[in-house]
Amino acid sequence: MMIFVYDLDGTICFKGKPLSDPMVRVLDSVKENGHEIVFASARPIRDLLPVLPAHMRHAPMVGGNGAFIKADGLNISTVHFEQPIAEEIIRLIKTYEADYLIDSAWDYAFSGNNDHPIRRNVDPEQRARNIRLEELNEIVKVVILRSLNAQLMAEELGNLPVVTYMHGTEAIIDISPVGVDKWTGLKALGIKPYEYIAFGNDANDVPMFRHAKRSICVGTHSDLMQLTLESVKSDEEQVIHKILEVVEELDKDNVSASISV
Secondary structure, three states, X not given: OOEEEEXXXXXXXXXXXXXXXXXXXXXXXXXXXOOEEEEEOOOOHHHHHHHOOHHHOXXXXXXXXXXXXXXXXXXXXXXXXXXXXXXXXXXXXXHOOOEEEEEXXXXXXEOOOOOOHHHHOOOOOOOOOEOOHHHOOOOOEEEXXXXXOHHXXXXXXXXXXXXXXXXXXXXXXXXXXXXXXXHHHHHHOOOOOOOEEEEEOOHHHHHHHHOOOEEEEEOOOHHHHOOOOOEEOOOHHHHHHHHHHHHHHHHHHHHHHHHHO
C-alpha cells in the first residue's frame, strides 16, 4: 500500500472547477488498487470539499497549506496566528490598502472585487458566513489579493514569524502561521517521511516534495523541479496518464517482491 498525496488546483482540478469524471475514475482506481489518497491544498477545508465528489469527502485532508487538518469525517483541527502576529498582519493590510481573503476556523472575511477568480472559489455551497474582519474570533490563513505594493508588503511580512508564498505574476501573497506547511499537515495526519507519493504544481508544494518517496511536478515550477526529475504537462489527460503509470509501476514492484520472497 502506498499513500498518494494530491494538491488540487492546477494539479488534479483546473480553473477552479470540481474534479472531472475522468479524474474521479482514476482516483477511484488508485483506491481500488489498495492505495490511500490524501488531499493537500491551499484551500481551507470548507472550499476544498465542494471540488470533490461526495464519496471522497471523508478522505484525510490538509487545507490552508497545513493550517487545517481533517483526519476523520468532518472533524477539523486548525492552527491560527497568535494575536500579536494577527494584529501586525492587519496593520500591514491597512497600510498597503490591501484586498484580502482571511479565514477563521470556518467563517471568513473578504474584501475586493467579487469577480476575482479566488472569490468565485470561496464557499460556493454557502456553508459559512462572510463577516467583517473585526468579527473573526481567530485568523487561520490570509491571502492578499491586491495591494498598493506587493513587493514591499511581502518584504515586511518577511520580518514576521509567518510562512508566505507568492503566486506567480498575480501578486497574490499566501500567509500561514509559522511552522505550518503541507508537510507539517501530513505529519499531523500520522504520515511519515518517504511513505507517500506527492503530486503538486506550486511553491507551497515544496515542503511535501522534500519528504516524499517520489514526487511528480505538474507543469514546470522551478522550485519543484529542483526536488524531482519527474514532471508532467499541466494537462488533465497527461496527469491522469501519469497517475495510472505510477500505480502500474507500484503493482509490478509488488508482484516482483512477492515472487522473490
